[in-house]
Amino acid sequence: MxxxxxxxxxxxxxxxxxxxxxxxxxxxxxxxxxxxxxxxxxxxxxxxxxxxxxxxxxxxxxxxxxEPGRYLPPISFSLPEAMTIFLASRLLLAYSNVYNPSIERTFMKLNSVVPGPLRDEIRKTMEQMQKRETDQQFINTMELLARAWTEGRKAKVWYWTLGKKQPTERIIEPYFIQPAGLGHGNYVIGYCHRAKEIRTFKIERIQRIELLDEKYTVPADFDANEFLGSSWGIVVEGEVKTIKLKIDAPEIIRIMEETRWHPSQVTQRQPDGSAIVTLKLTVTTELVGFILSWGEKVEVLEPKKLREKVMETAKEMVKIYQKKKF
Incomplete structure (x- = not known):
């Protein structure tokens, strides 16, 4: 009973x-x-x-x-759930190189209902984060973007596009806010009235932001998971291609088999001892950078354009290191 x-x-x-x-x-x-x-x-x-x-x-x-706003549910965590909070705190420590008080307050609140040993480790993680510099402009921008998104209000931003000398004024409708571990950055995905299409903006490049009273609605058919699903990182451009990578080094094959880099990833051992890694992705600079990070241990088999892009980049790298030293 x-x-x-x-x-x-x-x-x-x-x-x-x-x-x-x-x-x-x-x-x-x-x-x-x-x-x-x-x-x-x-x-x-x-x-x-x-x-x-x-x-x-x-x-x-x-x-x-x-009834909205009238009841807060009780919170308690099992050990596996508490472990998830601990891992999330460690990921944020590695991901964010600046101090954000909101992150600290969030985890300190969650930490109040976490079992003892993990509570101490999460506290130490937050104390380590406190030692980092504070980027107040980013914190303010993120707060206003969050309000724009959750309240359905358009925002006017002054965005400094990479390679441009001055920021440009744009009106955007935030559809989603996404962190990107590869580039240690945060991005807002939304409709840009200047470009008249959905664009992805790095939040750290927003120089100024103003909330507008004009309302908007995120399209019912927009799904951020589907939007980002074919991308290696945060950049979504071009059509999805079948990527095939050949790996001969046993230690790299093992890494590919034990690590799930993308949901579409399939790793198949070959009769000669090598492995073929197949991915369904758009070809982006982020993907090229990932492939190059493995050096001579990973070879692009297809598509042809990706193979050529990696080869051209490698040749340019060789030229740099072959220059006479001064």
Whole structure:
């Protein structure tokens, strides 16, 4: 009996999380499916949440939800979940070379409900981050972009395109904000009224930003995961190609087999002991840089243009190192 009550308590907490993650509502049948219970039991649990635990619920057209802004669910983490928070804090430490108070405050709040040993390690990670310089302009820009995105407001930005002498004024509609580990940068993806198409802007290159009162709506068919799915990093350009890389070095083959660089990646051993890595990607500078980082240990088999691009870049590198030293 005691175990049953405990399991039911955990289930009710889980239902609160489910409701909180579905602000537009969710059906009792779907709750039952997610919790592995009957639909009838899901209705009983919803009733108990509303009448005994005083969770402010609404129901409309067969869906249930929590009244917006009126209830914060309890938070607790299992050890694997706490480990995820720890790993995220370490990733942010490696990714961000400047101090951001918002990152620190977020993890310190989460850290209050993390088991002891991990709590100490996360605290040490945040203390290490405090030693880094603060980029107040970036922090302010990120905050205003976040407001523009979540409030559906257009933003006027002065963006300094790489290679240009002066920043250009643009009005953008933020669709998504994405960090990019490869370049240690943050990007906003959105519709640019100047270019009249979806563009990707590095946030660190935004010199100035103003929020506008004019509203916009992110297109219903825009999915950031699909938009970025064919890209090696953050840059999305050109058509998707089948990339084939040949690897002979056993240690590199092992790295390719144990590391998932991209969802489309397939690594196949060959009869001669080599391996072919196949990817479905657009050809970008980021991809070329990744291939070159392996030096002579990775050979591009196809497409032809990528092979030629890597070869031309390698030749130019040789020219630099063959120059007479002064």
């Amino acid at each position: 005691k175990g049953g009550k405990y399991n039911r308590t955990l289930r009710l907490i889980n239902i609160i999380y489910i409701l909180n993650n579905n602000p537009k509502g969710i059906s009792p049948a779907k709750i039952a499916e997610d919790c592995s219970i009957s639909t009838r039991q899901a209705y009983r649990d919803l009733s108990d949440l509303e009448h005994y635990l005083k969770v402010p619920l609404w129901t409309d057209k067969g869906k249930w939800g929590i």
